[in-house]
Amino acid sequence: MSEHTTDVLVVGSGIAGCAAALGAAREGASVTLVTKTTRPEGASTWWAQGGVAISRDDPEGFKRDILDASSGTANEDAVDVLVENANDVVRNVLVETLDVDFDTGDDAEFDYSREAAHDQRRILHVDASTGKHVHVPFLNYLDAHDRVTIRDDTAALDLVTHEGRVHGAVVEDGDEGEPIFAGATVLATGGIGDLYPRTTNPDGSTGDGIAMAALAGADVADMEYVQFHPTAFDDEAPSAPDSEDTADQSFLLSEAVRGEGALLRNADGERFMPDYHADAELAPRDVVARTVAREREATGEVLLDTSPLDFAAEFPDLLEKCEDRGIDWETGIPVAPAEHFCCGGVAVDDRGNASLDRLYAVGECARTGVHGANRLASTSLLEGLVWGLRAGEDAAGFDPTVVEAPDLLNRDPELPDNFAREKFVRLRRVMDEYVGLERTPDGLGRAHGVLRRLKGEVDAYVRTRTSRSLYELRNASITALLVARAAAENDDSVGCHYLADGEPAQARADD
Ligand SMILES: Cc1cc2nc3c(=O)[nH]c(=O)nc-3n(C[C@H](O)[C@H](O)[C@H](O)COP(=O)(O)OP(=O)(O)OC[C@H]3O[C@@H](n4cnc5c(N)ncnc54)[C@H](O)[C@@H]3O)c2cc1C
Incomplete structure (x- = not known):
């Protein structure tokens, strides 16, 4: 070594x-x-x-x-x-x-x-x-x-x-x-x-x-x-172009686009943000993200309407991304929330x-x-x-010291290639369903149980291997558990931690 x-x-x-x-x-x-x-x-x-x-x-x-x-x-x-x-x-x-x-x-x-x-x-x-x-x-x-x-x-x-x-x-x-x-x-x-x-x-x-x-x-x-950005391109929306061979599907439509005047409309063409928050499209991210998710669920899709600004002149890079993907941006860009920042x-x-x-x-x-x-x-x-x-x-300014380091060897070449992939699919499904934009105490308890089991399965392999995908899976399962546990322990519905059973932080005025 x-x-x-x-x-x-x-x-x-x-x-x-x-x-x-x-x-x-x-x-x-x-x-x-x-x-x-x-x-x-x-x-x-x-x-x-x-x-x-x-x-x-x-x-x-x-x-x-x-x-x-x-x-x-x-x-x-x-x-x-x-x-x-x-x-x-x-x-x-x-x-x-x-x-x-x-x-x-x-x-x-x-x-x-x-x-x-x-x-x-x-x-x-x-x-x-x-x-x-x-x-x-x-x-x-x-x-x-x-x-x-x-x-x-x-x-x-x-x-x-x-x-x-x-x-x-x-x-x-x-x-x-x-x-x-x-x-x-x-x-x-x-x-x-x-x-x-x-x-x-x-x-x-x-x-x-x-x-x-x-x-x-x-x-x-x-x-x-965990912060979700309200406006990532929604490649699953009904109005999204067929996108099988384009990479980077979930590209971001920066907050600056709304900052310059773009509006959010649901599938019925209604502008909805003013009904939820006094700052409308410029409300804090968590509020906009949950509202976009709600309107997307209720009406089928949410579109970013760039007609109030000169989108082509002000955002040439985003225009290029839209055009590369065949998005008809002049009729509205389909958007959905996506995990963005921890x-x-x-x-x-x-x-x-x-x-x-x-x-x-x-x-x-x-x-x-x-x-x-x-x-x-x-x-x-x-x-x-x-x-x-x-x-x-x-x-700067500390001398390095050589100490005993963990001995990490690849002793198990038989690990199935798809092991990490399958576990990731399970982990993401649980995080999306129970530890995403809206949470409930029951859901968080369920997520915690599944994630603990998953981490146990992964740990058994990690003891003998150094493959990067396995370490990434180990790290993801530990981090997911940390998110789920912290969420389960926090009864205050605040900011990005929104408890659907708690005080409604974004109820529509007429709901
Ligand atoms: C699409 C998008 C748009 C954003 N827009 C803005 C914006 O306009 N303004 C703003 O302030 N923020 C923005 N953010 C957030 C901001 O970009 C990130 O939070 C910030 O760049 C994080 O910087 P970082 O150095 O902590 O991590 P990163 O830039 O993510 O770098 C992490 C590095 O760690 C390496 N790494 C990870 N694990 C290991 C490992 N085990 N061993 C070795 N290397 C490892 C990775 O390879 C990478 O080099 C945006 C984020 C995204 C995704």
Whole structure:
């Protein structure tokens, strides 16, 4: 077994992992960044559309919007860290270091956009495909950095721990596991979309960092708060074109489209959002998502009507996606809610420290407290950037120690190929039915039972193998259990955790 040491090990190459690597390298640390993917498209960061919110000259207003979107459940101290650092970090890293060319208006000032539940224009963007314009330069910059080594196509499987301290991780190395020993380890593994049948996240979003941290004994929090985006393209809608040979069916129609005036209509052509919320289409995400689901169920489909804006001019990237798929966007784009963001994760402090010594978590796999029960649009890239940088700086400066690492060998080549696939189908069905947009105590109890059994079946195999698909399934089943358990233990119907038997958070005025 080969042996590798580094000052800081970063797991994941989205915006949070990149920022952590940058922060640690700027402090003089050697950094090894491992990532499951070979292409940037494997990270949610690459797919981000709307942009990056900043405070501009009104941090208090930004803070108020974040707290309101979370129904007052976000942690105020964490929100202060975000809004107070937003302008400087975005200018220093994105504008000055990476040279991101954010859109400007005629006066050469930034062209700030507005999205749902923001009370003013404060979102920097590049068309409606901001993610790739941030992510690609970030990876290029780190590739060229002499203190950073990026290892593509390398999944971390388990953390290496000794006497309550984290000393790195075991990563894939062919059929075996290879330990990488680190002074500090930063988890930046992104979201949990693969737990649900419909998601905006890329494949492989199996909650690996959350599961690895939980297995090692770290605290996780707020896992019940799973955010669904209200407007992903609905490839199953009656008016959707026949789409068998197109990839990426569930692409996102960014909140910015509604921010610029698009309306939601049901299959009868009725605009329904004003009946549910005073802010209509710009109500908080959880409200819009549940309402879209309800109207879709009742009438057959929901369409995003872009006629109030100049869609072609304002959203050329989305127009191209529609045209590629043969969607007749001028008569309305069929949309449905899709899993989008995990507000909970590994519990961390204001510098990304987890509850285990020398372990950090940043970005979507971390629970900083910024989002509480519901995330305000376009705050996630910013959170990954702010916490990533802070955690990276903090993680630099510890010497790596070589300790005994778990011995992970592939001893069972007979595992059926479709084992992981079948289990994933079961897991997603349970999550969709009982732990999705609307939950009931009975349903959550049922989900918990099924998921426990499923995890038991998977554990029996994982003891002897290192296959990535099996580890992903293990991580997904642990993360699913964490979501179901947290949801079952929380009687408060708030934000993304909506209990159908609880107080109606979105009843139609005349219901
Ligand atoms: C379609 C879409 C649009 C969005 N639009 C916006 C927006 O406009 N503004 C905004 O603020 N947010 C937006 N979001 C949310 C935001 O993009 C994500 O929350 C954010 O990018 C997460 O960054 P991250 O670095 O934490 O994770 P990611 O960018 O998802 O990166 C995770 C990384 O971890 C790696 N990884 C995972 N497991 C392992 C493992 N076991 N071993 C090694 N590597 C591993 C993955 O390969 C990947 O490189 C959007 C999300 C989506 C999906």
